[in-house]
Amino acid sequence: MSSLSVRATIVSALLLATLLLVWQILVQGTGAGPQQMDPEYARLVGATASQGKSAMPGPLDVGAQLWRHLSDPFYDKGPNDKGVGIQLAYSLARVLGGYLAAALVAIPLGFLIGMSPLMSRALDPFIQVLKPISPLAWMPLALYTIKDSAASAVFVIFICSVWPMLLNTAFGVATVRNDWLNVAKTLELSRVRTALRVILPAAAPTILTGMRISIGIAWLVIVAAEMLVGGTGIGYFVWNEWNNLSINNVINAILLIGVVGMILDQLMGRLQRAVSYAE
Numbered sequence: 191m192s193s194l195s196v197r198a199t200i201v202s203a204l205l206l207a208t209l210l211l212v213w214q215i216l217v218q219g220t221g222a223g224p225q226q227m228d229p230e231y232a233r234l235v236g237a238t239a240s241q242g243k244s245a246m247p248g249p250l251d252v253g254a255q256l257w258r259h260l261s262d263p264f265y266d267k268g269p270n271d272k273g274v275g276i277q278l279a280y281s282l283a284r285v286l287g288g289y290l291a292a293a294l295v296a297i298p299l300g301f302l303i304g305m306s307p308l309m310s311r312a313l314d315p316f317i318q319v320l321k322p323i324s325p326l327a328w329m330p331l332a333l334y335t336i337k338d339s340a341a342s343a344v345f346v347i348f349i350c351s352v353w354p355m356l357l358n359t360a361f362g363v364a365t366v367r368n369d370w371l372n373v374a375k376t377l378e379l380s381r382v383r384t385a386l387r388v389i390l391p392a393a394a395p396t397i398l399t400g401m402r403i404s405i406g407i408a409w410l411v412i413v414a415a416e417m418l419v420g421g422t423g424i425g426y427f428v429w430n431e432w433n434n435l436s437i438n439n440v441i442n443a444i445l446l447i448g449v450v451g452m453i454l455d456q457l458m459g460r461l462q463r464a465v466s467y468a469e
Contacts, residue, residue: 281409
């Protein structure tokens, strides 16, 4: 590990410690006594609020609850009481399903657009109209036509994942160096062999960049989609815990969402670096 990495790790640890300390101080300093809090609200948020402690949990409370979640993440006690491991697994399955379907469509279509100026001009109006539409705007139509909430969530992930992959693939293919294409012509390679042997390796870093962007967007959108469709998933878990006024569990879910998103991004980043090359 380089000295820069060591110093960056130390700075990150200090920042985290500072944030946790400030959080703990603010929580302790904003508590409201029973004479200042509505009795009904105090009953809903729990006994600690009525004893003068803030309804917002501190980092120690959040850490203790997180440990309880992680110590038994796969328990199943009914439709509305499942461990966070099960909730995350459902969300990841939906994300990967929609993401892989988007890759199967976006990458070949991106090759077609990047290699054919005619198709690029012909498809551009459709792309420009469809790309700005929020993925969640498709949810009512998906629910109406598919009539299955889980499949509708996968469809929404497909919609939000397809555009970064499509555009980055088209850009990467279109910007392959002419020298390499001329060599392929000299060797009399077919268009298919040129695409697989020359264009794909050259455009791979750009394609992986689009795939990396797409996985981040997909993980972001699945939380909102699951809040709408309900059932299972980390997004539904957040909404259900909010309805139960369990702010501690909401914060725990937010932390887990962030950590899983970071892991997905890091995995795609490693894959992107593996196919990158220096000219």
